[in-house]
Amino acid sequence: MKTRIRELRRERKLSQEELADAVGTTRQTITSIETGKYVASLPLAYRIARFFGLKIEDVFLMEEEEV
Template sequence: MKTRIQELRKSQRLSQAELADAMEVTRQTIISLEKGRYNASLELAYKLAKFFGLSIEEVFIFEEE
């Protein structure tokens, strides 16, 4: 699944570590999300969307395979 996390994070001048701290996850989780190697849980997807003031659909781009 593709995400806009890196774009959104950089627009707010946040490091991966800062975003990870805000989401209460590891920096490695943020890296994996940004690279599309990990699909966020619904809880984490909601927290990220709320953090950026967007809907889940605006943060995560679902593409059927």
């Protein structure tokens, strides 16, 4: 699953650590989500999307074959 987290973070000049602290996770998890190694759970995806003021589908991009 692709995400726009890195792009959104850079726009807001946020480090992975700062984002992790804000959404209640660790820097390593943010790294894994950004690189596509780990798929965030629904509650974490919701917290990340809410942090950026967006909807989940605007942050996490589902590809057609994944649906």
